[in-house]
Amino acid sequence: MSLESLYQEIIMEHFKAPRNRGELGQPDVSISMNNPFCGDDITLHLSLKDGKVSDVKFRGRGCAISQASASLMTEILQGKPLPDAMASAALFKKMMRGETKKHEADPLGDIVALEGVRKFPVRVKCALLAWSAFEEGVKGKK
């Protein structure tokens, strides 16, 4: 496994210029989570309107993988009906567990570039941090 296939261009791009960084004024969901292995953290803000993720922002400290994953996630979630957003989270986790079939994860878009992280078990937690925060944050909401 080469560095290039782990740190694909799209990942480096999101790491260097993350989308949707920041905070929301009056978030419906505000959740912080950390990765006990490295201390990295994330704070995720969500606005939920009409059953949709109407806005999403994140802040946090972390590696290229976790930051790119968070940034890519916000793009996926933005504007999605909550059930679809949750389905995306489930699909992403499934991909990171290596349980998706060929092309099954394609609907996730650019973020499939993170699949290579699977080869680096401790780094999988980095890729999952933002998604876990999202799932925890919307738990019980529908």
Added chain:
Amino acid sequence: MSLESLYQEIIMEHFKAPRNRGELGQPDVSISMNNPFCGDDITLHLSLKDGKVSDVKFRGRGCAISQASASLMTEILQGKPLPDAMASAALFKKMMRGETKKHEADPLGDIVALEGVRKFPVRVKCALLAWSAFEEGVKGKK
């Protein structure tokens, strides 16, 4: 090391016919002790008159080594001035630690037959049980 040199005749004899088994009516010292390794126990009764061990009896359950050691000990202690009795105990322990020089332990008499027990580390505790009870029992007496 042969069985014969461990279980010398004098030991077997005391084991089969222990001296001074029993209890005293009004002992000055009554002490019970057990060997945590095997559960064996001893109860030692002493009469102390005029600074002497004027009478001594023991009861207990144990192996040939511990019973012979107790029996031989009672013979040694019987009638001895307390300081001499304590010196004998110290000498016996020294012998069982293998720290006596040649003939140094001879004054103890027949009980030097137990020296062979040193080759059997767990059994040393058997040989010491009665003596430890004696030392504990007269602690602080003079």
Added chain:
Amino acid sequence: MALDPSRLRAEFPILSRRIGDRPLVYLDTAATSQKPRAVIDAMTRYYEQMNANVHRGAYRLSEEATAMYEGVREKVARFLGAPGPEGVVFVRNTTEAINLVAHAWGRKFLKAGDEVLLTEMEHHSNLVPWHLLAKERGVVLRHIPITDDGRLDLSRLDALLGSRTKLVSLVHVSNVLGTVNPVEDVVRAAHRVGALCLVDGAQAVPHRPVDLAAIGCDFYAFSAHKMYGPTGIGVLWARPEILAGMDPFMVGGETILEVRLDRSTFREAPYRFEPGTPAVAEAAGLGAAIDWLTALGLDAVEAHETALVDHAWRRLAEVPGIRMYGPSSGPRAGAVCFTTDPIHPHDLATCLDQDGLAVRAGHHCAQPLMTRLGTVATARASFGVYTLPSEIDLLVDSILRTREFFGCR
């Protein structure tokens, strides 16, 4: 498939040792088993090729060590018939496993007047932790009595169980009597009154198939060193939902989620209960022991050892003055205990050692059981996959010689 112990023996380097001029006859497997080459090699290989600290390293060696370590957790779960690895906590030994339950579960959930039901045949390791709890918290201890032939007297069980009973903790196979307890029945009875049930499997896991799904208990404990694995590692299995509710016990590296100067939050079980750098090489050894035992087949092991115990009971009965302890018929496993008055077990063990035989003499960490049996010490011969019937015959010969030496016949 039946075992071929003479072929098996070649896998145990220590069995070619001599004691003086005699070959070693190792009859103390219940204290600790000998180790096959596969287990020794697994640890050597770990140190030579993979050694690294687990769980935190973002580099190859650490990933490999972590995958191995967590793989053994899954292996243990499969071996015990447990649903998944989440309930498997690596500890030092059975004793630590039981102490962990007494501290992390007992001190959290038990209060004065609550009852813990033990038995008269427990190893000290399943008595003393509860004594401390009784003293500290006023928890009341009760004990299932045993019958004269060394079985649990289950006719008393219903009377001993009640709404105050919070835990029943009992041995699966007695290390003294060899009795195989009907733990399934005890678990069912415990659950009927709402109590949990801990089974001390130290002497079961090496000798017979264990299926936690069938037993139904809530905690199960064993030591690797008694099942052909290394010293320094053992397992507490606990029902995951119970484990999740237990308080942290020993804490530090690996157990935490987040630490500030003045407080900390804890990780999920089982990690919460594995403080500091774990016994990683020992996990490799335990994994190898499980693979090795599984390849032999626990059914075959059980059949082999049942035959040995039967043979031992039969042959030892020929010794004049012998007294045997434990059930005179099955199910029995692993060990036979006896005394040969007037020879004290300690003297007997020393004399047998002269013939190269290793047997244990003493209270076998079961003093209350000794009291119940009316003695302070017994001799014990215990068996493993490598034990031969002819070794039991040597034992009998050597006992007879000792009796002669002591002038009794």
Added chain:
Amino acid sequence: MALDPSRLRAEFPILSRRIGDRPLVYLDTAATSQKPRAVIDAMTRYYEQMNANVHRGAYRLSEEATAMYEGVREKVARFLGAPGPEGVVFVRNTTEAINLVAHAWGRKFLKAGDEVLLTEMEHHSNLVPWHLLAKERGVVLRHIPITDDGRLDLSRLDALLGSRTKLVSLVHVSNVLGTVNPVEDVVRAAHRVGALCLVDGAQAVPHRPVDLAAIGCDFYAFSAHKMYGPTGIGVLWARPEILAGMDPFMVGGETILEVRLDRSTFREAPYRFEPGTPAVAEAAGLGAAIDWLTALGLDAVEAHETALVDHAWRRLAEVPGIRMYGPSSGPRAGAVCFTTDPIHPHDLATCLDQDGLAVRAGHHCAQPLMTRLGTVATARASFGVYTLPSEIDLLVDSILRTREFFGCR
């Protein structure tokens, strides 16, 4: 005599491993050290020739194993400059050693309002056990701050110590900063106010001579696996008179004097604190590690590693954007910590792994220290007797390549 690391390296089988097509460059000795053949062989030999349970067997193997096990206790005492073996308790690791003190000493002697003084540079293992005690008993925790260059700020010590201080517990050598703390001075100050002092020696014992007589502390803890010994065993040394007054903690086989159904009495220390079958093979390995290190000479080890740390500081300073943590001059031991913004340590570690280099990235189980240093994670390279200056040069090269890959220079 100076070390000859290139000759030494041949004694470590794992160092001939390759990671992909690169030779392994192991720079994570602070997490766990690699093992020389002498240590691996000592354990193999134990299992092949001597394996038996200790302390109770009246037969040859058990006597040999017991003599070895107790011999290692004496060896540890000599190695640490402790007066005798009675103060040496075998535990699993440093973490367990500290938990043992927190439970068996702390819960017996500390009450609400009593103070335990820690430092800002402690490993979680010397923080979290005290958090539990603080929560449970109302014990108050205080912390010696550190200076910006990663030394203890001892100017604050007298103000932090008082009549309520019952224990000062601090690290001997920081696993993050490499700082060697003047523990003698802290011990003296602690004793002046009547407090005891625990020293966490996990990162000291592998790297420099340790002399408890000179340090004067009351408790000292270390892990075998960090000093070229096996996993699964560590040591708590405690002043024998203090150990004798501590409550039993984990209990069962080996810890007891007499057991009845409902109560028990306990053996003397250190046995009271070694529950169940101990890590006997691991003791053999620890003994071999001590012999091996002693033969090398701890002074030579210290000199070799001081030179390595100095070399690392010098070479790493060449990396653009590097930030180094810890004292910029000695005494330092074993480890260097750094970040190379904007590359996250995790990414750095993954990239270095591609070149066969094993470094650690993260909080190093010292989150409060990370907070104090104004970061959440650093990269750490740590060294052992087998580390070569040229490996540090490879590290610098690989960092520079990574910076290039990340588009920063």
